[in-house]
Amino acid sequence: MGDLMTDSDPLTCEEAEPLLAAYSVGALDASTVPRLREHIGGCANCRATGSQFETTVSLLPLGAEPVDPPDHLRGRVLARVQTARRRGWLAGAMGRMASRIRR
Numbered sequence: 817m818g819d820l821m822t823d824s825d826p827l828t829c830e831e832a833e834p835l836l837a838a839y840s841v842g843a844l845d846a847s848t849v850p851r852l853r854e855h856i857g858g859c860a861n862c863r864a865t866g867s868q869f870e871t872t873v874s875l876l877p878l879g880a881e882p883v884d885p886p887d888h889l890r891g892r893v894l895a896r897v898q899t900a901r902r903r904g905w906l907a908g909a910m911g912r913m914a915s916r917i918r919r
Contacts, residue, residue, distance in 0.1 A: 825851075826851070826855060827851050827854070829855075829859060832856070835848060835852050836869050839852055839866065839869075840869035840870045840872075
């Protein structure tokens, strides 16, 4: 029978190393994070590699020149915020009405 890895099995360095970059930018699947943290806790090499990724990620904003967004972007963003607020308000109002009906 072949070895099947489960979500509770410890990660190996070979499995952990490709996950470190995603972890450093907060893009790692939440179900994998505890296993990676467990591995990093016991592996100095992966901990050092992860630390290097985190240092690099922290420096990324410093390397980018500020850019003024296009004029039309502000209007689009504000329109979406308004739509989200209305939907949130509507959903909240419907939820309150439904709770009153159930009483």
